[in-house]
Amino acid sequence: MFPFNFEWIWDMSHVVFMGGLWYALTILGIGLTYCIIKAAIDTIKGKDGHHH
Amino acid sequence: MKKENKHSKFKKYGMVIDLDKCTGCGSCMVACMAENNVPFKQDESDKLLSITWLRLFRLTNDKPFPETDVCYLPRPCMHCEGHGGHSPCVSVCPSTATDYSKDTGIVSQIYTRCFGCRYCMASCPYKARYFNWWDPVWPDGMEKYLSPKVSPRMRGVVEKCSFCYHRYQQARDKAYMQGKPDIEESDYQTACAQACPSGAITFGDLNDAKHAVYQLKKDPHAFRLLERLGTNPKVYYVSSREWVRRAGDNYLKDEGRLKKAVH
Amino acid sequence: MDSALIPKGVKRCPLWQFALFIGAVGVVLAWGVYAMLLCWFKGLNQTNMNDYYGFALWIWADLAVIAIGGGAFFTGLCRYIFGKDELKSIINYAVLIGFICYSSALLILAIDIGQPLRGWFIFWHANVHSMLTEVAFCLTCYFGVLTIEYIPLLLENRQVDRVPFFHHLGHNMHEIMALFAATGAFLSFFHQGSLGGVAGVLFGRPFAFREGLYIWPWTFFLFTWSAAACGPCFTILVTKITEKATRKKLVKDNAIELLAKISGWMILTYSIAKTADTWYWATVTAPSKGLTWDFFYSNNPLYGKWILFTEIILCGFVPAFILVTKKGRKNVPALWIAVTLAVIGVSLNRWVMVLQVMAVPVMTFDYWAMYFPSWQEIATTILPVAYGVIMIAFSHRYLPVFPHEAELNPVEPLPSDEEQLAAAVEEMVDVEQELKPAEA
Numbered sequence: 092m093f094p095f096n097f098e099w100i101w102d103m104s105h106v107v108f109m110g111g112l113w114y115a116l117t118i119l120g121i122g123l124t125y126c127i128i129k130a131a132i133d134t135i136k137g138k139d140g141h142h143h
Numbered sequence: 144m145k146k147e148n149k150h151s152k153f154k155k156y157g158m159v160i161d162l163d164k165c166t167g168c169g170s171c172m173v174a175c176m177a178e179n180n181v182p183f184k185q186d187e188s189d190k191l192l193s194i195t196w197l198r199l200f201r202l203t204n205d206k207p208f209p210e211t212d213v214c215y216l217p218r219p220c221m222h223c224e225g226h227g228g229h230s231p232c233v234s235v236c237p238s239t240a241t242d243y244s245k246d247t248g249i250v251s252q253i254y255t256r257c258f259g260c261r262y263c264m265a266s267c268p269y270k271a272r273y274f275n276w277w278d279p280v281w282p283d284g285m286e287k288y289l290s291p292k293v294s295p296r297m298r299g300v301v302e303k304c305s306f307c308y309h310r311y312q313q314a315r316d317k318a319y320m321q322g323k324p325d326i327e328e329s330d331y332q333t334a335c336a337q338a339c340p341s342g343a344i345t346f347g348d349l350n351d352a353k354h355a356v357y358q359l360k361k362d363p364h365a366f367r368l369l370e371r372l373g374t375n376p377k378v379y380y381v382s383s384r385e386w387v388r389r390a391g392d393n394y395l396k397d398e399g400r401l402k403k404a405v406h
Numbered sequence: 407m408d409s410a411l412i413p414k415g416v417k418r419c420p421l422w423q424f425a426l427f428i429g430a431v432g433v434v435l436a437w438g439v440y441a442m443l444l445c446w447f448k449g450l451n452q453t454n455m456n457d458y459y460g461f462a463l464w465i466w467a468d469l470a471v472i473a474i475g476g477g478a479f480f481t482g483l484c485r486y487i488f489g490k491d492e493l494k495s496i497i498n499y500a501v502l503i504g505f506i507c508y509s510s511a512l513l514i515l516a517i518d519i520g521q522p523l524r525g526w527f528i529f530w531h532a533n534v535h536s537m538l539t540e541v542a543f544c545l546t547c548y549f550g551v552l553t554i555e556y557i558p559l560l561l562e563n564r565q566v567d568r569v570p571f572f573h574h575l576g577h578n579m580h581e582i583m584a585l586f587a588a589t590g591a592f593l594s595f596f597h598q599g600s601l602g603g604v605a606g607v608l609f610g611r612p613f614a615f616r617e618g619l620y621i622w623p624w625t626f627f628l629f630t631w632s633a634a635a636c637g638p639c640f641t642i643l644v645t646k647i648t649e650k651a652t653r654k655k656l657v658k659d660n661a662i663e664l665l666a667k668i669s670g671w672m673i674l675t676y677s678i679a680k681t682a683d684t685w686y687w688a689t690v691t692a693p694s695k696g697l698t699w700d701f702f703y704s705n706n707p708l709y710g711k712w713i714l715f716t717e718i719i720l721c722g723f724v725p726a727f728i729l730v731t732k733k734g735r736k737n738v739p740a741l742w743i744a745v746t747l748a749v750i751g752v753s754l755n756r757w758v759m760v761l762q763v764m765a766v767p768v769m770t771f772d773y774w775a776m777y778f779p780s781w782q783e784i785a786t787t788i789l790p791v792a793y794g795v796i797m798i799a800f801s802h803r804y805l806p807v808f809p810h811e812a813e814l815n816p817v818e819p820l821p822s823d824e825e826q827l828a829a830a831v832e833e834m835v836d837v838e839q840e841l842k843p844a845e846a
Binding site: 191193259369 | 451456457458459518522524531538604607694695698764770771
């Protein structure tokens with residue numbers, strides 16, 4: 092899973108597979124963080140969010 | 144087929160089992176269980192729940208008397224090489240708990256790494272892999288007689304024949320202490336090969352011309368189980384009987400002739 | 407009593423009735439949980455699996471719930487990426503069903519492994535060449551996506567929504583839902599496929615083995631395809647069952663019809679591909695291993711040629727033809743039959759690709775092995791169904807799962823207690839906005 096796990100080899104399979112995984116996790120992580128931070132800012136600003 | 148290197152630095156341990164010599168006595172199974180601390184239960188009548196690293200199959204030619212013929216076939220793990228170490232079970236294990244050693248050709252099983260998904264069992268056409276459905280329970284006092292060289296397995300993991308790998312490790316240690324560059328054929332023998340009273344099982348390095356198996360596997364009557372699947376097993380069988388050789392693989396009706404074992 | 411939690415503008419059954427229903431389903435759930443605990447504490451000897459059946463009912467259940475849970479990613483893909491706005495009416499429910507299916511799959515997997523405490527090894531010591539590793543990674547990630555998609559719905563509960571932070575959070579998550587949906591579709595493509603790969607790569611098992619493209623056997627693509635095709639049918643089926651149970655119309659017809667139409671074409675093309683795959687396997691792959699195709703369907707008490715007919719024709723082409731025709735999908739009984747057949751078909755396919763693979767002997771002197779699950783296996787397989795029913799019941803009661811429910815079932819709010827009176831006053835302030843159903 093991580094390069095420091097002893098079964099890790101820097102080969103194409105690991106780069107592609109784990110690359111895909113970390114890419115997906117990064118997108119989800121950034122997306123979620125953005126939502127939370129923006130929600131906090133909106134709340135502090137007292138923005139009226141009643142518009143779906 | 145690549146030309147074999149007679150002095151290959153890689154070993155390829157394997158077996159040649161002469162089915163004409165096998166009497167079906169079961170000594171190999173007993174030796175295997177004792178050597179490898181294979182657990183057993185009080186009731187072993189359900190063979191689908193019994194752990195038998197080496198299992199004896201009874202084959203018959205399905206002919207009426209007086210042509211009835213029976214053959215006993217011991218089946219250890221085949222330690223498949225597949226193509227380039229791509230054995231059926233090694234490639235599927237999700238947690239790298241089973242490994243194909245390019246140094247010895249042995250397929251290992253790391254019990255403490257296995258989490259019991261049983262995908263390897265599903266992949267093995269020889270059904271050589273067994274699951275520990277229960278924790279081992281030894282009869283009173285028997286734990287003192289367990290082999291200290293082999294770790295007993297816990298509930299929930301898969302196990303299988305290791306070609307008595309601990310004996311290989313011991314032989315290596317011994318050779319090192321004696322200052323020998325390599326181990327001899329007699330230094331590393333599996334428990335089943337040693338226990339067979341009729342000498343049906345021969346074990347050794349298939350790559351080493353000095354080892355008996357090197358010649359035996361070239362017998363014109365040698366074959367391997369299910370070669371057509373591409374598993375590339377390292378256990379060879381020899382039988383002078385055509386029907387036995389034919390039972391080693393699946394053939395379509397019109398496929399009259401047997402294919403010879405690939406060396 | 408719980409009226410403050412119930413979405414505005416919709417009618418729900420009295421609380422005692424709801425509690426009685428949850429209690430009844432809860433008994434089944436408790437039975438499943440008991441069996442689950444038995445498996446965890448006593449081990450897999452509680453099952454009827456054996457060394458010939460290392461993969462059995464649970465793996466089938468996993469494959470099947472993930473296939474029928476495929477409605478979530480495919481509906482999400484159509485809604486957010488291809489912009490099919492009609493699906494707005496059903497997308498929340500598709501997400502909820504997907505969430506239930508995937509959480510169930512993870513739970514079953516956790517029961518199914520011999521050493522549950524080592525489950526994390528699949529991530530930590532990952533063998534990237536194993537299809538099961540790919541399944542575990544994508545499945546877990548996609549479950550994360552479904553959770554992210556389900557959270558905004560939770561945040562829309564009337565009381566939760568009153569908290570400004572949650573209100574903004576839900577709103578922001580809606581804004582970038584396309585991003586999550588796209589990631590979900592990417593992950594789904596791979597894990598649905600790898601589940602097909604699980605069987606397809608078994609070159610030691612000629613019944614399962616398939617050639618393919620690069621590292622992916624044909625089953626990889628067939629599984630993704632069939633999940634995308636039949637998953638929406640399960641979404642429709644559950645929607646229809648929910649409508650029957652609540653005696654209400656919950657989703658607009660155009661959403662159902664569009665989903666049915668897309669599903670129909672997907673099933674049709676899938677069935678053609680499946681036929682081609684079976685044909686190639688029967689005439690090329692199996693004979694190359696020295697086996698005729700009918701060998702796999704004879705000399706045993708269960709697995710006969712009826713499977714091929716049932717899976718490909720009865721549960722493949724038949725529902726496909728019903729759903730691709732306008733008449734077929736507009737006819738209510740025909741729609742019911744079609745979606746039910748499609749769900750049975752995909753589940754049967756998964757059964758065959760797991761259980762039949764284990765049953766077939768490979769060595770010439772081996773034998774067909776039959777298996778019947780133990781009650782513990784059955785109970786733990788029913789457990790997710792009970793859990794799903796409870797999840798749906800709670801979500802439907804307290805969350806605006808169906809954005810068009812109020813519109814389809816107009817009710818006059820009768821403020822009976824103080825809480826509702828206050829709510830009614832609140833409503834007067836912004837009637838227009840409040841009655842407008844939340845979109846997910």
